[in-house]
Amino acid sequence: MKRLLLAGGGQTHSLVLRDLALRKRAELDVVLITPTLRLPYSGMLPGWMAGHYALEEWLIDLAPLARAAGARVILGSVQALDLTNKQATGEHGEVLQFDVLSIATGATIDVDAIAGxxxxxxxxxxxxxxxxxxxxxxxxxxxxxxxxxxxxxxxxxxxxxxxxxxxxxxxxxxxxxxxxxxxxxxxxxxxxxxxxxxxxxxxxxxxxxxxxxxxxxxxxxxxxxxxxxxxxxxxxxxxxxxAAASEWPRRAGLAVDQRGFIEVNAYLQSTSHAFVFAAGDCVALIDSPRPKSGVYAVRAAAPLALNLLAAIKGQPLSRFKPHRRALYLLSTGSKCAIASWGSWAFCARGLWRLKNHIDRGYIAKLRNPTNPKKTTGAMRTLAVLAFIFIIVPLLVFAAGQFGLLMGRSPAESGLREGKLRPPSRTQNSVSSQAAQWPETEHAVAYATIEPFAFTQDSALAMNRLRDVLANWPGARIVENSPEYLNVQFETRWLRFVDDAEFLLDPAARMIHVRSAARLGRKDFGANRARIEAIRKRADLR
Structure with missing residues (x-):
């Protein structure tokens, strides 16, 4: 009977055990050596710290998984490897023989890197x-x-x-x-x-x-x-x-990188010992380096299980092809999350609900190791992800192209009491005269912007500003007088429209400005950034 030793009871090996439980396999003696039978799921740790979960909600009992896979469990951790004789020594001195070894012990934290x-x-x-x-x-x-x-x-x-x-x-x-x-x-x-x-x-x-x-x-x-x-x-x-690497793989003679992580090839196979496999945070992927992340550790589980059985049977191995980028859902404490994918990111409460759904589905899957019905939850998750990241952006883009995001022109435009209108009540506008309106005192902090100061003749300054605006991408001058300009700015793809006004004050040698978005409670600094860019290009000083 062939012997398979699984070193480490983390996320990767818990999924391997589930895979072994679902597959029909030849006679195989499987041993799992793990420090604990209660596996905390790290993806739900921040939620537990914040008080959103009880401890039992995110702990996985490895005993049912091991029983379903026909594996024996030894509490402890590997302390030494004898690769010549294919045996491992546990922390209590037990000697474990194996034909194929799988290492997924995770990474550690170097507590000696900082004194004390x-x-x-x-x-x-x-x-x-x-x-x-x-x-x-x-x-x-x-x-x-x-x-x-x-x-x-x-x-x-x-x-x-x-x-x-x-x-x-x-x-x-x-x-x-x-x-x-x-x-x-x-x-x-x-x-x-x-x-x-x-x-x-x-x-x-x-x-x-x-x-x-x-x-x-x-x-x-x-x-x-x-x-x-x-x-x-x-x-x-x-x-x-x-993350830091454990010392025992290096001492055993396994090939490791400069930081001590086990070097594996595209088959999750040790580059120095063909009967040793490894995955998760304890490895360095030579062919496709990736950051240490639970996302990649979980994704490696299925190909790892396939290759362990293939190695036992002497069959060809399958390549592990990790995605170039991973979608990260980062908890922000108060049931909100940041989705991060490459250079793209946004934050919403709905993302926390999505993350909670995915995490609870993952826990349920490991708590029912012999239930192969994983398509319902998986398809629901994929459907939600497709809706958020594909359907919604396409609908928003289509709405923009049809002009549905342009908003309505302000019901009241022009001057009021000889001044530009007050800033918006929400954080989607800027105004150099915000402080002159007592009823919008609350807006001064976020709306105040400096007027355009000039040193040249006032008519020349307005003409220079007028020329800049006339050539500004997406700008359309809708009202033009010697001392007042009303301009609409339209974005390229979604066709959002912002309304800007410029008022000449020749005595103070400045041009006051007000710019506001038609839609949304916040403009995320878009109006301020545009006005500052116009100021720089006009260069009226």
Missing amino acids: AREHALALRPLDTFIANWQRTVDHATSDREVFRITVIGGGAGGVECALAAAHRARSLQGAVQIQLITGGVSLLPGHGARARYLATRALRKSGVVLIDAIATEIDAHGIVLADGKYVSSEATLLVTG
């Missing part, structure tokens, strides 16, 4: 330890009478999600809790687009998270020392830094 982190920080991995310590941290934050500062170290997706989750949880606690995020001296969400970084930064600031753009060099019982010598007080420090 091992003694004073709460590392995200292993998750079992993190779960227990986070619950204690919440209890301490609730009972502390002074300000309780929780500091997250790490500006990647995990760090951002943990900081936002902690901020949401803090709002439900009785004590005064402050959340801090130390980015490590790099931009937030490395590997994501500028739009995703902007949305994450906005969410963090809106949640009251203090951003510290610095590198942590030492952690003690009361705070963190930064590279510039500054000291940040912290009652609890969460370490959510990048």
Whole structure:
């Protein structure tokens, strides 16, 4: 009887076990060695930290999976490998023989990279330890009478999600809790687009998270020392830094990359030992490098299961072809999520509901390992994704092309009391005279913009501005007088229309401006950006 050893009971091997349970296979002795039988699903960790899930909702019991796959379970972890004799040694000294070995032990966090982190920080991995310590941290934050500062170290997706989750949880606690995020001296969400970084930064600031753009060099019982010598007080420090590799694969003689991750080829097969396979965060994909992510770990499970059975039977292997880009759904704490795909990103509450549906479906699938009916949930998810990312954009584009997004012309245009009209009541306009309207005092903060100052003759200044506007893409001058201009700006694809007005004040040697969107409560800075670009091109000074 052939022997298959699965080292690690994470997401990848849990899916492999389910695959083995569903397939008709030859006689095979399967052994799973895992530190715990309760597998936390990391995708739901931020939701649990925020208080949206009970602990039992996102824990997967590996025992039913193992029974369905006919696998024996040994609690522990691999400490050493003898690749010559094909045997592994567990932490309790047990010796496990194998013909084919699959490694999916995940990555670790290098707690020794920052002095004092091992003694004073709460590392995200292993998750079992993190779960227990986070619950204690919440209890301490609730009972502390002074300000309780929780500091997250790490500006990647995990760090951002943990900081936002902690901020949401803090709002439900009785004590005064402050959340801090130390980015490590790099931009937030490395590997994501500028739009995703902007949305994450906005969410963090809106949640009251203090951003510290610095590198942590030492952690003690009361705070963190930064590279510039500054000291940040912290009652609890969460370490959510990048992935690090375990040492035992290198010691065993497996081929590893410079960082210690197991090198595998396109078949998820070790480049040095053909009977060893590996997947997930513990590997380096030589043919198609990808970032460490649960998305790729899950996608590797099906081809890994196929190749393990093929290796056992001596059959040809199948290639693993990971997508160039992955869609990430990042929780922002308050049941909202950021969708990030390459340079494209947006944030909505509906995305959190979609993520919740996907996560719960994933948990249900692993809790029913012998139920092959996965098409209903999968097709529902695909249908929702197709609707959001294909149908909705096409409908919006079509609406724009038919002029349905142009909005109505303002019912009232021109001057009021010799001034430009007040700014909008919502954040979709700018005006250099916003402060002159007492009834819109609330709009001053977001609407105020500088007028166009000029040093030349006033008629020449208006003529210069008129020429710039006449040649501006999508602009149409609808009212033209020596001292007043009314201009409509139409975007190229969706044909959104913004209305702008320019009023000459020759005595003050300036041209006042007002620009507002016809549709939407927010313009995301579009009117301000356009007016500033016109100012630069006109160059009236």
